[in-house]
Amino acid sequence: MGVPISVTVNGQHRESEVDSRTLLVQFIREELRLTGTHVGCDTSSCGACTIIMDGKAVKSCTVLAASANGSDITTIEGLAQNGELHPLQEGFKEEHGLQCGFCTPGMIMTAVQLLEDNPQPSEAEIRHGLEGNYCRCTGYHNIVKAIYHASRKYKEVSHG
Amino acid sequence: MASIIGKSVKRVEDKRFLTGKGNFTDDIVLPGMTYASIVRSHHAHAKINSVDISQATAVDGVVAVFTGTDIANAEIGGVPCGWQVDFKNGDTMKEPPHPLLVADKVRFVGDAVAVVIAETAAAAQDGAELVSVDYEMLEAVVQGPDALAADAPLVHDDVPHNTCYDWELGDKTATDEAIENAEHVTKLEFVNQRLIPNAIEPRAAIGHYEEASEKYTLYTTSQNPHLIRLLLSAFVLGLPEHKVRVISPDVGGGFGSKIPHYIEEALMVWCSGQIKRPVKWTAERNESFMTDTHGRDHVTKAEMGFDADGKIEGLRVKTVANLGAYLSTFSTCVPTYLHGTLLQGLYTTPAIHIDLTAVFTNTTPVDALRGAGRPEATYLLERLLDNAAREMNVDPAELRFKNFIPPFDGVDQPGYQTQVALQYDSGNYQPVLEKALDMVDYQEFRTRQAEAREEGRLLGIGFSTYIEACGIAPSAVVGSLGARAGLYESAQVRVQPTGKVSVYVGSHSHGQGHETTFAQVVADKLGIAMEDVEIVHGDSESVAFGMGTYGSRSLAVGGSAIMKSIDKVLEKGAKIAAHKLEVAETDLEFANGQWTVKGSDQSIGFGDVALTAYVPHDYPEGLEPGMDFSSFYDPANFTYPFGAHIAVVEVDPETGKVKLERFVACDDVGNVINPMIVDGQLHGGIAHGIGQALYEGAIYDESGQLVSASFMDYTMPRADDLPMFELDRTVTPCPHNPLGVKGAGEAGTIAATPAVVNAVIDALSPFGVSDITMPLTPERVWKAMQTQTKEAAI
Structure with missing residues (x-):
């Protein structure tokens, strides 16, 4: 019911x-x-x-x-606010972190929490943080770079 | 204006995917839509005594239930096979029907028995669970070689020895002699294991019959919507093709598994016609595992003969290819014309022979999976090369340099005629390996490896120098080899009155970024902004025709069709420009979107010419108005990308776990339009190839149950299993297509697998290990170390 x-x-x-x-x-x-x-x-x-x-x-x-x-x-x-892409969305675009785009929303939402918990992750920490998400297109290479890209942007923002 | 060809332009398609606005098949909801759930066999091989649907039809919300008997009574043929391979004796291959729903017996776990259609997906599922099928169990046959046993159960009663065809290629006598007389023969018997493709978007199909127009629309997760329309209308349902529209919206990865025409596509269309409402089916992941076509599954025995100098003298191959329970669309050409024909590799081997038998088993149908045949050929060659080097105590890189085909550009020097039917277009193989050796710092690695061994650490390096046949394919050639389709591509370039350009292409992106790469080409050639170009694909109603995207063909074949249409646009544009500028066409030159009178500053822009074509007041006499050109391009040859991949691994001597330390690749895919996208294709391909080497493998038990039918049971690489990939490239343009491109979609998968396996074998060389069955799980690696240690001790 x-x-x-x-x-x-x-x-x-x-x-x-x-x-x-x-x-x-x-x-x-x-x-x-x-x-x-x-x-x-x-x-x-x-x-x-x-x-x-x-x-x-x-x-x-x-x-x-x-x-x-x-x-x-x-x-x-x-995620995007007032037509402005979120730094992670921006990062995925800049670093070619998506191909078919099907896993992408889940990847990005996972990365939102990853950066929330650890704003300046190492490559290994990013890879570990993505353990629950499959991507079949990118070999994760550019997804890792995209999240790193976003983390740099977070840093710029937090340092004014 | 600087050229945008060769620039890493950011992708046009990204924004919709990044903001959740992609449009995938399962996202589509039509008014009055119903939902289908398919009743599938839990048994690998069983006779159907009866199907009772009475309880299912009584479920609240169930609209209709259809069974195999309904399909048989409607006289609907099965889904056809697109490539005919004949037996050695000339007999036509065995081609048992693959009905939309089976009525007599089930032949693999997942075979479709009935379909339940309901108002909601949940009600359809409830109904499907209540369809009661009375099965009489039969003995199943699972492994390829077992299917050939004299007492093997028959998957199809009228296919003796479960044999679809036997086939051979190459000079048997010369090869037997070469192996016989060789100074050294390296032998390898191996299984190239069955893989499950697992695109992350599950397959889905919506059939929509509209009574008013008597038209059928199919929305489907396909790599080739026009091909599906042709097969669906002409071969399966017997519908008039012009009354059938097939739309593939955004497609979430395919890797070959979304090429075939699947029963669910035809079934949804037929069901919609029966109930006069749209019907949607979306696979659950478990169904994807059971019913998406699988890949590989070869059992092979190979021998490579060498002379005293390490020159390859001959290659002899015997393979059993497991095609599964039914013939999928391109299943038959994968082990033959995409595998046997690639056995020349990059080497001058003067004698090659392959003998191959393709069999039916009680397993999921097998078809193309990223690389399709070429990974199997490359695995065979590259494993033999590294093993031979070890046996002959020659450096594996040196052994390759010794055997490489000398450079040829396909222009001044002719293409290279192989012993196995193909003629390579252009190649320069030594530089890719030299570059890859530099990248990995080979000499330093060998020193480090020796030092590590002193400390009891197991480091290994593995090589793979590959070639592939892409840009599929010249129609006359494939037609002579049994293809039942042409493999050209089409493109229509429509210049709008304002100078904006719409391009309708018959290839279809499922992640390859066509909307960007194609737009780069068009914008560059017409000298207009990329924003002024729109790429349209995936809808048979807007795109005239197309053969789709697979075999790394979209840019090499589809891009060439675009170039042909662009030439026609510029030719007509020049006539209009000459008229407007009152000069002869020969006095004009076109650059940066302007026709300029040579040696003057008089010019007219592309936009003005376009507008004139649609407002032809002051216009060349006899010239048709408008500016809209279609072209079909049939390639002159395949294209042949190549490269060198090197894996560096460390094996944990305690656990057998393999850590991939580095992965270095130098590829040559001809000219590159968008390096960012090409590198992305290589990354994904490499990950897939590593997956086969270390993680992936479909497991059936003896009764034919697919044991690895979930992500918990079938391992694929996750982010922390892989390193950053180190890529570089050389450029040897394709001599026979206008862009000089060769294709990049499958290279990584073809090359990576043997590089990784060779690296593990190299790491374990102190144990005398020469082979481990893929995937190289810690258990298998550990066992290999123990066995060999024990044997060495004895």
Whole structure:
């Protein structure tokens, strides 16, 4: 039966009723029509569905929509502000960190938390931080560079 | 204006993907859409006694259920194979049907038995779980060589010995003699293991029949939408082609697995016609593992003979290729014309022979996977070369230098005629290896390796110098070899009245950045801004025709079609410019988007000429208005990129774990339009090749269960498994296409695998190890060390 939920997604308050078995990723994609969050494996292995939920990067294919009740969610669509790309989005573009673009939203949302936790990561720390995300196109080479690029930008910003 | 050819222009397509605005097949929702769930066999081989759908149809929300009997009653043919390979005796290959839903017996785990269509995906799944199939289990055959056993169960009752075809290429007598008389013969028996492609976007298909127009639209995750339309309409469903539209929107990686025409595509279209509503199917990852075509799966015995100087005298190969349960679209040409024909490698080997048997088994169909046949050929050659060097106590780099084909540019010197049918276009092989050796600092490494061994550390270096046949392909040549399609490409360049340009191309990007690279070419040649060029692909309604993207062909073949259309634009533009400037065409030169009267400052811009073409008031007599040109380009030959890849590894003597320390590559892909994109293609390819060497492998148990059918069970490289790749290149232009390009999409995968395996074998050389079966898991590496140590001790 329907479970009422109330969530904030990309700054907008949303209320809905979901099936108890509806996954958060299905709610985001099908009900909210925010299709930037992708399903690559439905078993929380590939990371394509990664979103930020209450400040943490989570795989939305493994969260029930009902259990997301009351949470604050950011998806890839909510990352750019006022038409300005987020430093990570910028980094991925500058360093050619994406090819087919399917894993990209999940990669970026994972990297958001990675840089949140560790604003100046080493190459090894970046690679370790991406362990939960598969990319089949880039060999990760330029994704690592993209995140490093963004971290430099963070540094510039924080040093004024 | 400086040329933008050869510049790392940032990608045009990035913004939509970075902001979550990509448009993938599963993102599409149509009014009144229904959802399909496919009932698949859990058994590898079983007779279907009956299918009971009564419980499924009773599920709330279920709209329709169809079974194999419905498909058979509708007299729908199966999905066809696109390449005919004949038996040695001239008989046509065995081509058993691959129906959209099977009615008689299932032949692999994942074979489709029924489809349930419902108002929601969840209801469809509920229904599918309630379809009850009564199976009578049959014995399964899984491994290629086992399929040839006299008592092997038959996958298709009317295919004796499970043999699709047997095939040979090269001079058998000369090769047997060469091996017989060789001073040294290096032998290797190995399995080039089955791989599962795993594009991160699962396959999906939406069929949409519109009653009013009697038109069918298929949205599909395909690398070649026009080919799907042709096969779907002419061969499977018998629909009028002009009433069928196929759209492949953004495609999330393919790697070959999105080339074939799959049953689900035809099934969704047919189902939509039955229920008069759109029907969507999206694979779950488990279905991707079971039903996306797999790759490789060769069992090979190879022998390479050398003279006393280390010159290769002959190469003899015997292979069994496992094609799986049914023939996928290009399955038959992969082990033959994309594998056997590449056995010359970069070497002057005077005698080559391959004998190959392709068999059916109770496994997922096998087709092209990144590289497709060429990785198998390169693995074979490069493993033999490194092993031979060790056995003959010659440096592996030296052995290659000794055997390289001398340089030829394909212009002043002719192309190189191989012993295995192909003629290489242009090549200069020594410099790539020299450069790669410099990059890796080879002499320093050998010193470091010796010192490390003193400390009990196992460092190794492995080489791979490869060639591939890309730019697929000259139609007449492939036609003579059995292809049932031409492999040209089309491009339409439409100059709009304002001078903006729309380009409609028949190739289709699934990550390769065509919207950028093609726009660079067009902008450069027409002297206009890149922002003024739009690349359109992936829709059979807007693009006239195309054969799609695979075999590293898009720029070499599709880019050449663009160039032909650009030539036509400039030719017409010159006529208009000459008229406007009141001079002869021969007095004009075109540069930077302007026609200028030679030796004067009188000129007219591209935009003005375009506008004149559409507002032809003051216009050359007899010239048609408008500026819109289509071209088809059929290549004169394949293209032949090449290169040298070197892997440096350290093996943990305690655990057998391989750490890839460095990966160095020097490639020659001909001229380069966008170095950033080319390097990106190489990175991805290398990672895929490393994946095969160290991590990936499909595992079936004896009963035909696919044991490795999830990301938890099938290992692919993750970010912390790989180092930064060190790349460089040389440039040997392709002599036969207008851009001089050769293709870069598969090079990394073709080259990387043997380099990594050779490096591990080199690291373990103190143990006398000469072979380890891929993937080189810690367990296998550790066991190899133990076995060999024990044997050495005895």
